[in-house]
Amino acid sequence: MAALEISKATRRIASTYPSLVLFQLARFFLVLATEMQAVAVGWQVYEITKRPLDLGLVGLAQFLPGIFLFLVSGHAADRYPRRTLLVLCYCGFTLCSGSLLFLTLRGLHSVYPIFAVTVLLGVVRSFNGPVSRAFLPQLVSGKDFQTAVAWYSIFIQSAVILGPSLGGLVYAAFRGPAAVYTLSFIAAALGAMSTVAIKAQSNPRLGEPMSWKTMLAGFHYIRSERLILGSISLDLFAVLLGGAVALLPVYAREILKTGPWGLGILRSAPAAGAATMAALIAHKPLGHRTGSTMLWCVAGFGAATIVFGLSRSLTISLIALLLVGATDMVSVIVRQLFIQVSTPDEMRGRVNAVDMIFVGASNELGQFESGLTAHWFGIVPAVVLGGLGTLAVTALWSWYFPELRKTEKLHSPAP
Incomplete structure (x- = not known):
């Protein structure tokens, strides 16, 4: 049905x-x-x-x-x-x-x-x-x-x-x-x-001349909009700390003892979880308490990371990675909706450029952070500490950005 x-x-x-x-x-x-x-x-x-x-x-x-x-x-x-x-x-x-x-x-x-x-x-x-x-x-x-x-x-x-x-x-x-x-x-x-072949509605925008002021307008806008700042920075630190995917080759070979075929399955699991969650949201869009839903899902991302870090079973590890992808997808969708709903059309390019550089930095630096902590503390402690750090960041952001916690429902994108 x-x-x-x-x-x-x-x-x-x-x-x-x-x-x-x-x-x-x-x-x-x-x-x-x-x-x-x-x-x-x-x-x-x-x-x-x-x-x-x-x-x-x-x-x-x-x-x-x-x-x-x-x-x-x-x-x-x-x-x-x-x-x-x-x-x-x-x-x-x-x-x-x-x-x-x-x-x-x-x-x-x-x-x-x-x-x-x-x-x-x-x-x-x-x-x-x-x-x-x-x-x-x-x-x-x-x-x-x-x-x-x-x-x-x-x-x-x-x-x-x-x-x-x-x-x-x-x-x-x-x-x-x-x-x-x-x-x-x-x-x-x-x-x-x-x-x-695309035919899109054209929104008239002022052709602002290129200057430091106009190029940095995206930063200034994000800083003034705490809802957007909170959602972007939460995703940044959550991905930065919870980057277990970077250590999958080591888990597949040294801990789960599966070899290359197992590595392929493990790498596909987060994307499969993300696609499944996106399909569910397409069927039943997020309603009320959108901000709280995002916070709980980021916390779920951290908890699933901890489960993966402690697991010695391929089945449990796959389930944990599916949940990592699913919870992350909720965060991604809500963050994008916050940005598109709250940002005027004439600012969307600059605001999205800043968001993408934050996301890119979190992915790249997250891989480096995972490798560095694994070198210092060992593979399993590195992943578990990353998950615990994600939980701590979620709790801190819930307190420091009450706008995230109190956002009830998303409206139409800004014209």
């Missing part, structure tokens, strides 16, 4: 907002392309150098452009037509996949050309993120916005689950990365074509 109702809701959204469907398909193709590509890049780089450090440098090469460009990208998202920027970004992703394919077919004996392409990929990502998030409210009315965000998350999580598996299988079947880059190129191109 629930599945039937979800199907009806899907048909209603699809028939009412065809441009939203095109946007979701474009995002699915893009995430599928980048996830497949990431697997191929990782294997190819390690085959060339045999140095784990270079794998870290690949991630760094993609992350650093966002640090330097997020002020510019957020300002661009608020000044120029967002659909046009999205098309350019998708063409940029397609160019990156095509470049990797071209370099591979020519024969690669050095990783530096791959690093150059990943830097370009990081530049494109730094613009695509805030533009995509700011563009979504232009595709759907306020009454269906929460459902649209949930389906948006389902599409992304589905691609996150499928992409790495498909990329690894294709890499193994064709004995090299060329076939993976070909599929990534095709998927990114399909995403670009879907974006071209």
